[in-house]
Amino acid sequence: MIAKPSPYSEEQPTQQHKRNLELPDKPEEACGVFGLYAPEEEVAKLAYFGLYALQHRGQESAGIATFDKDTIYCHKDMGLVSQVFKETSLNELPGYLAVGHTRYSTTGSSHKVNAQPAVINTRLGHLALAHNGNLVNTIDLRQELERHGCDFITTTDSEMIAVAIAQQVDEGKDWLDAAIGAFKKCSGAYSLVIGTPQGMMGVRDPNGVRPLVIGTLNENPMRYVLASETCGLDIIGAEYLRDVEPGEMVWITEEGLSSVHWAEKPARKLCIFEMIYFARPDSIMHDETLYTYRVRLGHQLARESYVEADLVMGVPDSGVPAAIGYSQVSGIAYGEGLIKNRYVGRTFIQPTQHMRESGIKMKLNPLKDVLQGKRIIIVDDSIVRGTTSRKIVKALRDAGAKEVHMKISSPPVTHPCFYGIDTDSQEQLIAATKSTEEIAKQIGVDTLNYLSWEGMLKATGEDPQSFCSACFTGDYPIAIPEKIKRSKLILETV
Numbered sequence: 189m190i191a192k193p194s195p196y197s198e199e200q201p202t203q204q205h206k207r208n209l210e211l212p213d214k215p216e217e218a219c220g221v222f223g224l225y226a227p228e229e230e231v232a233k234l235a236y237f238g239l240y241a242l243q244h245r246g247q248e249s250a251g252i253a254t255f256d257k258d259t260i261y262c263h264k265d266m267g268l269v270s271q272v273f274k275e276t277s278l279n280e281l282p283g284y285l286a287v288g289h290t291r292y293s294t295t296g297s298s299h300k301v302n303a304q305p306a307v308i309n310t311r312l313g314h315l316a317l318a319h320n321g322n323l324v325n326t327i328d329l330r331q332e333l334e335r336h337g338c339d340f341i342t343t344t345d346s347e348m349i350a351v352a353i354a355q356q357v358d359e360g361k362d363w364l365d366a367a368i369g370a371f372k373k374c375s376g377a378y379s380l381v382i383g384t385p386q387g388m389m390g391v392r393d394p395n396g397v398r399p400l401v402i403g404t405l406n407e408n409p410m411r412y413v414l415a416s417e418t419c420g421l422d423i424i425g426a427e428y429l430r431d432v433e434p435g436e437m438v439w440i441t442e443e444g445l446s447s448v449h450w451a452e453k454p455a456r457k458l459c460i461f462e463m464i465y466f467a468r469p470d471s472i473m474h475d476e477t478l479y480t481y482r483v484r485l486g487h488q489l490a491r492e493s494y495v496e497a498d499l500v501m502g503v504p505d506s507g508v509p510a511a512i513g514y515s516q517v518s519g520i521a522y523g524e525g526l527i528k529n530r531y532v533g534r535t536f537i538q539p540t541q542h543m544r545e546s547g548i549k550m551k552l553n554p555l556k557d558v559l560q561g562k563r564i565i566i567v568d569d570s571i572v573r574g575t576t577s578r579k580i581v582k583a584l585r586d587a588g589a590k591e592v593h594m595k596i597s598s599p600p601v602t603h604p605c606f607y608g609i610d611t612d613s614q615e616q617l618i619a620a621t622k623s624t625e626e627i628a629k630q631i632g633v634d635t636l637n638y639l640s641w642e643g644m645l646k647a648t649g650e651d652p653q654s655f656c657s658a659c660f661t662g663d664y665p666i667a668i669p670e671k672i673k674r675s676k677l678i679l680e681t682v
């Protein structure tokens with residue numbers, strides 16, 4: 189018998205959740221995952237804080253599932269972590285193991301029913317799965333699972349992984365063999381935290397596209413934590429131990445942590461955009477904070493494209509470290525020229541027409557006396573569609589800037605992502621259809637320079653082959669099936 193939907197999955201889709209005021213002008217994050225095995229602790233509360241630190245990875249929905257003996261408890265809903273959970277809802281999540289998720293929808297629309305963790309009942313009890321990434325063989329996998337009689341409640345590839353594990357459990361395998369059997373059928377990017385009544389798994393796909401780290405609780409180093417980024421460990425006082433390796437599964441139980449390297453040909457293809465923009469600057473990758481890497485991107489940018497100016501500033505917040513780096517190498521003073529409104533989350537109220545026309549001031553307000561009469565270098569981490577850049581440049585000019593030079597601390601984004609980051613289809617990526625000079629004209633800057641692809645990789649200090657940088661090159665490390673390619677690679681398939 190195939191896994192039955194759990195009572196937790198029987199919610200019906202709610203009203204379409206509205207996206208932000210406008211289409212995003214940055215690639216949108218995929219998801220944050222978190223897991224904790226610690227019978228001595230209030231696991232739901234620690235998971236809450238872990239998700240709170242990972243909020244930047246997804247703001248549409250959040251959820252936590254806990255295990256207490258053979259019973260699973262789950263609370264998930266649309267909204268920010270702080271909106272979804274109250275003290276009372278956390279008190280209703282007892283247990284020794286928690287799996288948490290914060291979501292931005294990359295597969296499946298933004299409905300409550302698609303919120304994670306995905307909870308499925310199996311022969312061995314429930315499993316709760318939190319997924320960051322995107323499968324590229326969803327159509328084939330779903331058809332295969334349907335041939336085995338599996339049902340689906342959601343439209344997410346994450347549920348598909350959970351169902352694939354449940355199907356193998358129900359055929360008689362134990363948790364670990366079932367999970368490995370399921371992973372071998374999955375192609376794409378996936379970092380997973382999976383809770384079961386017996387223990388918790390942490391998994392990365394064979395290319396390790398999305399990050400996943402292991403930590404230990406300070407009070408008890410035998411108790412393990414899993415998180416998308418180290419900032420999810422820091423907030424609960426956990427100590428970073430190591431990354432889950434590409435193609436590795438760790439199994440965390442009462443006895444501690446064991447590991448299986450299940451992939452036949454693991455490779456290192458960490459998403460370079462995690463380093464440039466997605467992950468928090470205080471998270472550690474390759475033994476240093478991403479702040480430090482991003483400052484080095486600014487050093488490289490200054491070496492590659494110096495221009496005379498009075499002031500270097502960053503687009504808050506993601507452009508700031510590279511702007512500081514640019515200033516350090518160029519010798520041009522660094523300062524703030526745009527102040528971000530930090531006290532609001534997403535708003536779902538439509539602005540008035542007048543506000544729309546006035547541009548970006550809900551988010552960024554220029555400092556007129558700082559900008560007046562100055563030659564400004566403004567540094568940002570990327571340009572995707574160019575719409576926000578144009579508004580920022582206009583705001584700087586309206587505030588009195590004499591010249592505006594834009595420096596981008598990554599190369600032009602020319603290809604869409606299929607591995608869990610929501611970029612537009614290729615034709616909407618401004619750099620896929622326009623030259624740098626044309627883009628400069630469109631966004632209204634005096635000059636525009638991107639960091640070179642070589643410079644971006646050189647600044648990592650790592651083997652350039654150990655990253656995915658397909659959105660800059662079109663060189664996808666995991667093959668994209670034709671029918672999926674056609675959905676986004678418009679310019680290359682017509």
Ligand code: SF4
Pocket residue numbers: 215397459460461462604605606607608609656657658659660
């Ligand atoms: S295509 Fe770009 S955004 Fe997607 S995983 Fe690769 S580097 Fe990251």
